[in-house]
Amino acid sequence: MKLVRCLTAEQTTTAIDLLATALPELSKGRIKDAMAKGAVLLNSKPKKRLRRAQTKLQPGQKLDIHYDDVLLQRQCDNAELLHDMKGYSIWFKPAGMLSQGNEWGDHLALLRAVELHFQHKRQVFLLHRLDREASGIVILAHSKKMAAAFSNMIARHEIDKFYQIAVRGQLTLELQQQAKINLPLDGKVCETQFTDVIYEPELNQSKLQVKLISGRKHQIRRHFAEVGHPVMGDPMYGSNNKDGNGLALQAVGVDFICPQSKQKQSIRLPEQLKHISV
Template sequence: MKLSRQLQVTAPVAAIDFLASAVPELSKGRLKDAMSKGAVQLQTKPVKRLRRSQQMLKAGDCLTLHYDADILQRQTVPAILLQDEKSYSLWFKPAGMLSQGNEWGDHLSLLRFAEQYFTPLRTVFLLHRLDREASGLVLLAHTKQAAAALSKLIASQQIDKVYQIRVKGQLSSELQQQGRICLPLDAKPCESRFVVQAYDTETDTSLLKVQLITGRKHQIRRHFAAIDHPVLGDPQYGKNNKHAAGLALQAVALSFNCPLRRRMQRFELPAELLLAKP
């Protein structure tokens, strides 16, 4: 079952009682499950996920329910905490996990996983995103000060991010010598730098390390599809690039001059979590 409703509260009432009355198609058990997984939102500023079934609502409150039984029953491989710096932490996000939730819920997201991991000790702020199909390193902040300082570094492109990808075909010597793709995306300047690590003649695929100089949506995937070397397993870009293991794109390293610790921080994905070894 899949449905979306916008609901207006007319009198004080417990959240679960209001939902059960307004959406009789769903049992209280299903509604409580949807609430716990972030599929019910209270339209305040900012919007908040309504999780407590007994929370009292007041007249004038507006709720949205986005219920998808298929999404709500899905599970994902757990994220892994790799480094805890107290004011921020470094995580391994597995493929298939969202960076953050959407209107259909947040139980499949790294942000929610980290919130539950640290509850009730720390707040969690998402600093950057990694595509759902991709895996690798993601940085989270736990104080407003850390979130502001690290977000400033990201905005000014002072956090170096390195990715490992496997693409279809063998790059020409000219492309390898250039070592960069500077095709504009979304009418904005855009640059990806890369180094070929290995070429596999049996599969006709190349393993590359890529550094993003800019950060556009799906930049790596779009850039390499544009030069006819799509990332393997990409469900959206490129042709004839199927890959049984899924999207062959992984965030493998992060480095930055930490404004909180006042030292260089370098993080690398442990060897056992790498998708491929050159």
């Protein structure tokens, strides 16, 4: 079942009573589950997730519910804390987990997982995103000051991000010698560099290390699809690249100067979390 409703309280009531009355097709148990998973928003400025069923609503207050029982029943592996510097932390995001939630919920979102891990004792700011289908390293800040510091570093290209991917086919010698793809995306200049290309003829796949010089949406996936070597398991770009193991793209490393200690940080994904061997 999938539905979207905007409800207005006509009188003082509770959130669960308003929702249960307006949505008789949903049991109170299913409504409470949807609330706990972030699928109910208090339509205020700014909107915020409403999780407590007994929250009092005043006349005129509005609730938005985006209910999809398929999405609400989805599960994925847990996120893992790799490095904690108090002011920021570095996490492994598994495939199938969003970087942040949306109107349909946040129970499978890294931001929510980190909030729960720290028992809401830290603020959590997302600094960059990793596609839901991809897995790997994500940096999160825990104060506005640290979020601003990292945002400035990202804008100045002072954070190096490294990926491992597997693509369809064998890269031409010319492309390997170029060791980069710099096709414009969305009318903007961008560049993807790569090294350590290994061709596996039995799979007709090439595995390689990638370094992003810019950060356009789906840049790695779009660039390699454009040159005829789509990332394996990519559901959006390329053809003849299906893979039952999922998207063969992992964020495996970050290098930067720590804004707290001023020392170089070089974080790599532990071997046991890697699913692409290069």
